[in-house]
Amino acid sequence: MPLPRTTAQPPFEDACAQVLDFLRREIPLGHWSINRYDGERQVHLQVRDDTYGVRAGDHRAWDASLCARMVAGAPGIAPDVAAVPQYANAPVRQQAPIGAYVGVPLHDADGGLFGTLCGLDPLPQDRRLGQHAPLLDLLGSLLTAVLRSERSRDRTRQLTRWTLAGAAGSPLKGVLNRGAWYEFLTAADEQHRAHGDPARVAVFRAADEAAAARAAQVLRQNLRDHDVVADLGAGEVGVVLTRIPPVAGELCVGRLHRALTDAGLPVGVGSSVYSIADGFAAAWARAEAAAHAARVQHAAA
The missing domain is CATH 3.30.70.270 (Reverse transcriptase/Diguanylate cyclase domain)
Known part of the structure; x- marks a missing residue:
């Protein structure tokens, strides 16, 4: 039996959508996404993709991703990934052409890694892509703040649900x-x-x-x-x-x-x-x- 679905987007979901729409206009790479690191995989939560055919819910092994290397210390903006040793031989580049990469970590309420804001394009980009670093960091901090606020709200709601569920x-x-x-x-x-x-x-x-x-x-x-x-x-x-x-x-x-x-x-x-x-x-x-x-x-x- 299908479960009912609410029509209003939670704040984090809505913020992700607005950030991706903005980036698609302002920094027109072929792919922008918000991704979840679930301990084993990189799962695409929301996607704006004109190039790779990626959809929300698609996933890949975390260790194969460029984001895993970014979180480990590789540059967050790589106009030409082939010129960055940490990215050049990443397994994901054997699956799809990636010439440029942008990645920003997102953190959960406990400070652990939640996932990433990510941009990709099959072609290398102009070095001026790096000028967007302050904007991308700001958007990453915004999404992290909204996520942490929503997590706190969800904990309160969960306590209420458990009380009601216990009665039922x-x-x-x-x-x-x-x-x-x-x-x-x-x-x-x-x-x-x-x-x-x-x-x-x-x-x-x-x-x-x-x-x-x-x-x-x-x-x-x-x-x-x-x-x-x-x-x-x-x-x-x-x-x-x-x-x-x-x-x-x-x-x-x-x-x-x-x-x-x-x-x-x-x-x-x-x-x-x-x-x-x-x-x-x-x-x-x-x-x-x-x-x-x-x-x-x-x-x-």
């Missing part, structure tokens, strides 16, 4: 029911669409509702406080692993499956990485289908 949750402590699960995913879709926070949805299919209730308790005991567990009825338990990149999330689901097996609770399990391109509803549907198939296969064995 199942009798099991720390486990949501199906209605509260919908409420959580709806709210999370807005935040994750704007910020690109990495997440994974997992579904566990138990033999019956009693087994699912026990499985939910075991899962809750083996998860972090900010992860979400829901008893969805009909023998199904849903989990959202928050703030976790794809590979680490897959390993976590494997550990959870083993914990259930050790507790004498055989289940079918499926999981899917959240993507800003199609949201939590699609990730849940993929995980649910995989869990159902695993349960059927286990029953037939």
